[in-house]
Amino acid sequence: MHQPHGYEDGITYASFEPSKTPRRSRRPVVVGAVLAALTLATLAADRVAAAGVESSTAKAFQQGMDTPGRPEIHVRGFPVLTQLASGTLRHVDISAHDIPADGSARPLPVSRLDLALDGLSKSDDESEALARSAEATAYLSYTDVSHTLGLEVSQGTRPGRINASVPLPLGSDVTVTATVSAVSGNRVAFKDFEVAGGAQAVTQALLDKIFEEPIQLRNIPDGLHLRAVTPTPSGLSARFSGESVTFRPNGGALSNPAQDNSSYRNT
DSSP states (O other): OOOOTTOOTTOOGGGGSOOOOOOOOSHHHHHHHHHHHHHHHHHHHHHHHHHHHHHHHHHHHHHHHTOSSOOEEEEESSOHHHHHHHTEEEEEEEEEEEEOOOSOSSOOOEEEEEEEEEEEEEOTTSSOEEEEEEEEEEEEEHHHHHHHHTSEEEEOSSTTEEEEEEEOTTSOEEEEEEEEEEETTTEEEEEEEEEGGGOHHHHHHHHHHHHSSOEEOOSOOBTOEEEEEEEOSSEEEEEEEEEEEEEOTTTTTOOOTTOOTTOOSOO
16 A cells, blocks of 8 residues: 655654653752751751750869869760750769868768769759759778778678778787668768677777767768668779759759758758
């Protein structure tokens, strides 16, 4: 059959239609890049805010606890900016070293105090910081305990006990073992004495004189109460917990010597 002029066999209109190869949209790539940049910027801003609040908190705690160096502060949780906006930090960890114990007849410094604070916020007049609850561990070296008691103290051979070398009137020494316990007012008490070598009658008066008064732990933030004391190879580990724990930057972290388990603030 004769084909119409201008058309060849096998060629149709479809042969002249433009190619319909799909184009990939660049929009998802651009949006993803923008979101990634915003995320990085948010993370950077949050890290800057966290570093700032950690620095200022460390300065305040150093003033309050009169430590030679600034404590180590870590603000937990993300984002920190949201916590700052609410006025409350969800969780803050603090590690302070070499806390002095001035103002005591038998001062016992704290070698290290580790604090875990929940719900930390400032008072309305910004004169103090308040933690909703807190747990802490204070480490008391045997060197400091020995200096405070005037005896050489070390870990006992049995769990929960310490050894103390007590001088006798004639120049010899006798080893005394004792249990260590927490008593009200954030004090460490020694009791249940056992004397080696049967010298109990000779040393009883000395033991009464040395151990009659428990040792007061000072410069512990208000609201923290001593729960337990455990002898370790290097010293005594004192565990605290409490609610409404108060910190006062200008030397106000000193605990009231008359504080007991029913009181959460200085009088």
